[in-house]
Amino acid sequence: MKRKGLYFLIALALGGVGAAHAQDNTAAAASSTASSNAPVWPNGFDDRWYIAPTVGGYYNDTDRNTRSRQIYYGLSVGKFVAPNVSVELFVDRTKRRADTRVFGQGNTWSSNNYGVSARYYFGDANSWRPYLLGGVMGSYHHNPLSRDWAPAAEGGVGVSKSITDSADFRVEAGYRYDWDDKTQPSKNGYGDWFLGFSIVAKIGAVPAPAAAAAPPPPPQPDCSKQFRNGVNLCDNKCPDLPEGTIVGPDGCPQKVVIDLKGVNFKFDRPKKGETNIEPALAVPSSDSLAILDQAVDTLKRYPQVKVMVAGYTDSVGKPAYNQGLSERRAKIVYDYLTGHGIDPSRLEGPIGHGMDNPIDTNKTAEGRARNRRTELQVQQ
Numbered sequence: 001m002k003r004k005g006l007y008f009l010i011a012l013a014l015g016g017v018g019a020a021h022a023q024d025n026t027a028a029a030a031s032s033t034a035s036s037n038a039p040v041w042p043n044g045f046d047d048r049w050y051i052a053p054t055v056g057g058y059y060n061d062t063d064r065n066t067r068s069r070q071i072y073y074g075l076s077v078g079k080f081v082a083p084n085v086s087v088e089l090f091v092d093r094t095k096r097r098a099d100t101r102v103f104g105q106g107n108t109w110s111s112n113n114y115g116v117s118a119r120y121y122f123g124d125a126n127s128w129r130p131y132l133l134g135g136v137m138g139s140y141h142h143n144p145l146s147r148d149w150a151p152a153a154e155g156g157v158g159v160s161k162s163i164t165d166s167a168d169f170r171v172e173a174g175y176r177y178d179w180d181d182k183t184q185p186s187k188n189g190y191g192d193w194f195l196g197f198s199i200v201a202k203i204g205a206v207p208a209p210a211a212a213a214a215p216p217p218p219p220q221p222d223c224s225k226q227f228r229n230g231v232n233l234c235d236n237k238c239p240d241l242p243e244g245t246i247v248g249p250d251g252c253p254q255k256v257v258i259d260l261k262g263v264n265f266k267f268d269r270p271k272k273g274e275t276n277i278e279p280a281l282a283v284p285s286s287d288s289l290a291i292l293d294q295a296v297d298t299l300k301r302y303p304q305v306k307v308m309v310a311g312y313t314d315s316v317g318k319p320a321y322n323q324g325l326s327e328r329r330a331k332i333v334y335d336y337l338t339g340h341g342i343d344p345s346r347l348e349g350p351i352g353h354g355m356d357n358p359i360d361t362n363k364t365a366e367g368r369a370r371n372r373r374t375e376l377q378v379q380q
Helices: 004-019 025-032 285-301 320-340 365-371
Strands: 051-060 069-082 085-097 108-120 130-141 146-165 167-178 188-204 307-311 347-352 374-380
Touching: 051 085, 069 108, 069 188, 085 374, 108 146, 130 365, 285 320, 307 320, 320 347, 320 374
Parallel strands: 307 347
Antiparallel strands: 051 069, 051 188, 069 085, 085 108, 108 130, 130 146, 146 167, 167 188, 307 374
């Protein structure tokens, strides 16, 4: 039994200690995707010192000539040296009841063990974490036949679980081999199975959580290709408006007003067949032409705007005559706009309203002059 147990011990110890120098890529990847609410540890993992009181039981080697089962207790001090590797200094003690036929009176066999151990963990620190255990120690034996030191080693497996930010629970089982060849000269070492329970109490405060990461900026549009209502999307503050909406330079809705106040006509002009607008305009005609040119500029600046071209007269004369006169006024302005580059598809009319809808009184010469007009009515 001892030879098989020794082979098992050596395999576990070598595996556990060798793994202490490796990096668990799976654990590292899980750590890199941790929540922004996780504490910010200076070394990237919880490297606080901790103490771990332990209590457990032995299933003793039958060659010891003691009771087969025995309680042990101990204390460890350690810390994590990598996200998945911890190292501990430990001390533990057990007191076995020995066989009187072999040990005589005062038949107890106590062992005090002082050593160092390493644990290699798998998985995320906040979940159940299985681990491998390996350790070496010196064992001081005190019994009726011997009081001496012997080397010992252990190997095993366990599982750990965080129960608070500063405390873990763990349970482990393994095999401990003791090279004691002095207590019983006919025996050359003993192998015992053990099962232990520990509370790992971490020392020190938990760091503050990491600040939430800023969301990535939204993808930027291709300013050279994307437009809405004629406005580049990089400058458009209202990109969700339906295509065809009348907008300003920022892409937001804008009410366009094209005011032709000041474009007034001479009495009874234009005559039938008259196509040149300047002689038909009230003096000074240059003022009226300047207003018409501003209207052309506005229509060119807002290519989605459509207007109704409407003409009006004063109240002098018969209604039928004034109706035809108002239509001629609308037509001569219509022709002026199209002659200066405005597409006819953007103009409705021309229509005449005769003496209807005056904007001033028809009882004075000044009022009648203002009523002899043409309007560009924006179709919103």
